[in-house]
Amino acid sequence: MNKRTKTMAENRTKLISAARKAFAEKGYTAASMDELTAEVGLTRGALYHNFGDKRGLLAAVVDQLDTEMAVRAKEAGAKAGDLWQGLLAEGIAYIRMALVPEIQRIVLLDGPAVLGDPSQWPSQNSCLDVTRQTVDQLIAQGVLKPVDAEAAARLLSGAALNAALWIAANPTPQKVTPKAVEAFQLLASGLLKNSP
Numbered sequence: 001m002n003k004r005t006k007t008m009a010e011n012r013t014k015l016i017s018a019a020r021k022a023f024a025e026k027g028y029t030a031a032s033m034d035e036l037t038a039e040v041g042l043t044r045g046a047l048y049h050n051f052g053d054k055r056g057l058l059a060a061v062v063d064q065l066d067t068e069m070a071v072r073a074k075e076a077g078a079k080a081g082d083l084w085q086g087l088l089a090e091g092i093a094y095i096r097m098a099l100v101p102e103i104q105r106i107v108l109l110d111g112p113a114v115l116g117d118p119s120q121w122p123s124q125n126s127c128l129d130v131t132r133q134t135v136d137q138l139i140a141q142g143v144l145k146p147v148d149a150e151a152a153a154r155l156l157s158g159a160a161l162n163a164a165l166w167i168a169a170n171p172t173p174q175k176v177t178p179k180a181v182e183a184f185q186l187l188a189s190g191l192l193k194n195s196p
Contacts, residue, residue, distance in 0.1 A: 012050045012060075014040040020061045024102040028058055028110035055114055062111045066123035069097050069107070074130075084143050087134050088188055091160040092181050098167035099177060108168035118161055128157050135191075144191045152191055159184055 001009075018040045022031040033054055037044055051057040076093035077086035097103050112118050119128075132153035138144040144152070163180035167173045 008050070011042055011046050014042065015047055015050060015057060016060050016064060019057045020064070020102070020106070023058065023061055023106045023110060027105060028054075028114055033057075058106075058110065058114055062107055062115060062121065063123050065103060065107050066121065066127075069094060069103065070123065070127050070130075072097065073127075083134060083138055083141070084192070087131070087138070087156070088185060090131075091156060091184055091188065094160045095163045095167065095180050095184060096177060098164035099173055104168040104173070108165055112165070118165075119158065124157070124161070128153055131157050142193055145193050147191060156188060156191075159187055 015037070018036045019031070022036050031054075033044060033047060037047055047054075047057060051060055073090040073093040077090035080086040080089040098108055107118075111121075115121065118124055132149050135144065135147075135149040135152045135156070139146060139149060163184055167177050167180055170176045
């Protein structure tokens with residue numbers, strides 16, 4: 001990596017880090033790009049060069065957070081007893097992350113308002129693909145009913161995402177989270193070949 005490329009990568013990292021902090025504390029609309037760039041010793045030109053505009057910077061922050069959320073969900077799934085329990089644990093972990101203030105504000109409130117439908121975000125699509133692969137395996141193992149794996153994965157992912165959006169927008173997120181988790185588990189359990 002040459003010096004210029006390294007500097008550009010460092011600038012990009014600094015801007016994402018500063019934006020993440022500003023968006024979490026003030027929200028997208030109130031975050032000042034002049035303050036943000038000054039805080040990291042860069043100009044607005046560096047921001048525009050790396051991200052195009054404030055919206056592009058938000059997209060980069062959302063992508064970073066969404067990727068971290070996917071990793072955390074995967075870790076929760078890996079601790080479960082089996083593939084089915086792991087799939088449930090991933091969905092539940094994703095739903096519960098709606099209680100994290102930074103995630104709530106940036107990914108679940110400002111993200112959809114500025115960037116549009118979260119199901120169309122690149123990071124969501126990679127999560128969807130992993131879920132589809134897991135559903136495929138569970139069907140092959142005879143754990144799930146023979147159903148279209150993509151349809152099931154989309155509906156499971158959509159249920160978790162919509163539960164998280166509901167929690168984030170609710171005035172009493174702590175109260176609705178257990179309700180969302182319970183409903184998610186019941187919906188997902190309908191896919192089991194031998195439903196409880």
